[in-house]
Amino acid sequence: ETGVTQTPRHLVMGMTNKKSLKCEQHLGHNAMYWYKQSAKKPLELMFVYSLEERVENNSVPSRFSPECPNSSHLFLHLHTLQPEDSALYLCASSQGTGSGANVLTFGAGSRLTVL
Amino acid sequence: GQNIDQPTEMTATEGAIVQINCTYQTSGFNGLFWYQQHAGEAPTFLSYNVLDGLEEKGRFSSFLSRSKGYSYLLLKELQMKDSASYLCAVRDSNYQLIWGAGTKLIIKP
Numbered sequence: 001e002t003g004v005t006q007t008p009r010h011l012v013m014g015m016t017n018k019k020s021l022k023c024e025q026h027l028g029h030n031a032m033y034w035y036k037q038s039a040k041k042p043l044e045l046m047f048v049y050s051l052e053e054r055v056e057n058n059s060v061p062s063r064f065s066p067e068c069p070n071s072s073h074l075f076l077h078l079h080t081l082q083p084e085d086s087a088l089y090l091c092a093s094s095q096g097t098g099s100g101a102n103v104l105t106f107g108a109g110s111r112l113t114v115l
Numbered sequence: 116g117q118n119i120d121q122p123t124e125m126t127a128t129e130g131a132i133v134q135i136n137c138t139y140q141t142s143g144f145n146g147l148f149w150y151q152q153h154a155g156e157a158p159t160f161l162s163y164n165v166l167d168g169l170e171e172k173g174r175f176s177s178f179l180s181r182s183k184g185y186s187y188l189l190l191k192e193l194q195m196k197d198s199a200s201y202l203c204a205v206r207d208s209n210y211q212l213i214w215g216a217g218t219k220l221i222i223k224p
Contacts, residue, residue, distance in 0.1 A: 004157070040123065042214035043202070090157070098210045103148075106157040 003027065006091050006107035014115050015081060021110045023074040023091030029105070031097045032074040034066060037088040037109065049074065050097050081114045088112070117141045119215035121203050126221045127193055135188045135201050135218045143208020149177055149188045150202040152217070158202055161188070190220075198222045 004025045013019050025032065034046040048056035049068040063085075065077040074091055088111050092104040120138045127133040139147070146165040150158040164170055164179035164186060176189040190197055203215040 040216055042119065042216050043204075043212075045212070102206075102210075103160045103163070104150075104158075104212075106150075106159070108155070108157045 004091055004093055004105050004107035006089075006110050008110055009108065010111045010113075012113045012115065013078070013081065015083070017081075018077070018079040020078065021076040021089055021091075021112075023076075023107055025072055025074075025091075025093040025105070027093055027095075027105060029093035029095050030071055031094045032068060032071075033092040033094075033104065034074065034076050035090040035092060035106075037090055043090070046076075048097060055097065078112075081112075083114050086112055086114045117207060117213045119203055119205060119213055121201075121215040121218045123216070124219045124221065126223060127190075129193055129195060129222055129224050131193050132189065132191050133193060133220065135190075135203075135220065137186045137188070137203035137215055139184050139186075139203075139205045139213070139215075141184075141205050141207045141213050144181055145206040145208065145210055147177075147179055147186050148204045148206070148212070149186075150204065151199050152202060153199045161201075193222050195222050195224070 007022045031050045033048050036044040045058050046060045047066040052068050063080050067075040088109040090109045091107040094102050094104050149161040151161050152158040162177035164177050169178045174191045179186045200217040200219045202217045204212045
């Protein structure tokens, strides 16, 4: 496989469930990101990992818990979510996080619905 | 605060030309990006501007004026497959990406 792969593509969960989103990149990049995309709103950066160390956590509620076991894999663990957390969750990767063109390669996203 | 403004939706005709504008107010500037996102798919990189002027890449061109805080994406010879959302993003002085809400482009035959 090539690029950035996210699973599952669709997830429906109750507010008391625990689930995880998975992201895998096959590009040899050293930085990975979680974004939240809601309809008609800008992308919201949630977490950034560079060289497997978390470098950004934009005041995300603790019900979202990221995990980066190695430079190719990124997880987002979900528990006791709220209906307003329903959105498209996008994973992205890049080579570096700072200067230069630093183009992001995105996965197709996991569409989450919280009932 | 920082923000990016772009039109919510635009409609154009197949074969025509369309210009999608993006204005920004950010803390510093370290480059502007355009991404394309088809419904249900991943955003994909289109262009990057860091100096003033026009960058041309096939049917797509992107323009930047840093003094005006303004960019546009120009799409020529529109095809039905160009129906998508177009996302503008600016990297600020801390190298953080600030995103616009995206412009949904509808192409009609």
